[in-house]
Amino acid sequence: MAVTVSIPTILRTHTGGEKSVEAAGKTVAQVIDDIESRHGGLKDRLVKDEKLHRFVNVYVNDEDVRFAGGLEAEVTDGDTVTILPAVAGGMR
């Protein structure tokens, strides 16, 4: 099982500068663990207490996994997983 994972600029320090990496897994959590096994440090930037950080968006193809099971969202061979930090802020 191989999926392509698109890495945002700010996390490319964890992938040797690569914009995308191949990974294996049947769920988003497994994909992240698989990347973590080769690129230490990425998981901490994405996951806390077994949940995705509120301000990190992860998509399987076109779908934000927040609405599709979160870390347990399923991925299948050939899918594209895209990681994008939220663009957010404000006075608050």
Added chain:
Amino acid sequence: MGPVLRIRRDHVDAIVAHARRDHPDEACGVIAGPDDGSDTPERYIPMVNAARSPTFYEFDSGDLLKLYREMAANDETPVVIYHSHTATEAYPSRTDIKFASEPFAHYVLVSTREDDVADFRSYRIVEGEVTEEPVQVVGDAGAESPAIRLNPDLAPVESYMFANTGGDDVPDA
């Protein structure tokens, strides 16, 4: 020369107009430019503030994906990421600093707390560290241009080459 934001007057006008239009909610958006190190904002893209809040902004998750895919397809990068503060100064808040995730972007802050003039400032935000940079506006204000105020404490940037846009004999760099 240190870091500076060079931005066209029509882009400045569009950002301020967006901020005024959405006031008292915060407005947000991007100006994309070629991902070739030229650091040139070219394509203005106003975004919806999914939070619709006077104290918070967030790009809609679906819009964010679409935006980044478009930029990837066009070999673009978010040269400018802007938002407004509607009751406070044009300086990054703790929230802005916490969520800033584009170390190569110019973070533009516009304050609409005054009715007649908008503060317009630019920052780099890298790993929690904020550095304000001068803003160099390229091109003249038009009759419809909103009033802006740049940071008077930052030294003005040499603008000779941009003030003479008429001649082809003036090199761009």
